[in-house]
Amino acid sequence: MIVVENKPVEEILQMIAPYKKILIAGCYGCVTVCLAGGEKEVGLLASQIRMARSKEGNEIEVLEQTVERQCDKEYLLKFQDNAREVEAIVSLACGIGIQYLAEIYEPIPVYPGVNTQFLGANRDIGKWEEFCMACGECVLDKTGGICPIARCSKHLLNGPCGGSQYGKCEVSKDVDCGWHLIYERLKALGQLDKMAEFIPAKNWHRDKGPRKLVKEELTLERD
Known part of the structure; x- marks a missing residue:
């Protein structure tokens, strides 16, 4: 699974300082499993933001929504209604979901609410270790x-x-x-x-940009 950890609330507050209405977007995938970006964490962050801004006398409206996955366009489209209403989005998905959300809903600014760490295994309750x-x-x-x-x-x-x-x-x-x-x-x-057995050096060079995986049989079926 992709392991993430929450960014400090103070850092998120700086990101959203100019805005009066935002959406916090959660994900029921990996980030829910590692207790950083599911529905519960979305609600907690929303409350922290509202309280912090209220203390400053700078009220903010925070919408909350969590979808199955943020790495899949089908589920990202579920944010459409709320996205139309806000000035910015804070995503609690991994870096993949954050970037895809920003691409889908451009020009709405999308900010990271978590730090993506590694691909890891759940060693124990609340303990993850990098495996890949x-x-x-x-x-x-x-x-x-x-x-x-x-x-x-x-x-x-x-x-x-x-x-x-x-x-x-x-x-x-x-x-x-x-x-x-x-x-x-x-x-x-x-x-x-x-x-x-000697294992040769890996080819880390990328001359065609980000890596892509295409299943030709699936694209042919769609066409």
Whole structure:
């Protein structure tokens, strides 16, 4: 899932300082799971904004709406009625949803109410950990299902480095060495021979702008 955290209310108040009527847009997707952008958080932020502006003697009208996903145009269109009524929108979706919302409802300014952190797994209640950096060239088949880009502090494709000791990373004794985890996993799987396989450098160069994925069979069906 995409993990986000709420921006400080003070920062959001600065963004919306010029406006008298705004919409706070929530999402029932990942941001709801990590307790940062669902219906409950939309209501909480709306209350905080109203109270802060009231104390300043600068009243503001805050509309609230949460949709299934903000990364899908079908659901973004549900904001149409409220979007027509406001001067600005604060989105509590991930960076993808924020940008798509801004594109759909241009020229209405759309501001981020959260900071998008990483692609992570839910380790425990209220605890998420980065598992993937969405590099687009997955090597999990070679590393026992543990991502060296996300789990190694140096993002090494061929490790470990010389700084790890007793299974811990040199950056901190509290951080597991990603390549030690890979070694132990491959050992348990009986696949230690994969440690000798060289993984070539990834092609990070993008000469055609943002990455895109097109399912031709779906576009043909639509046409």
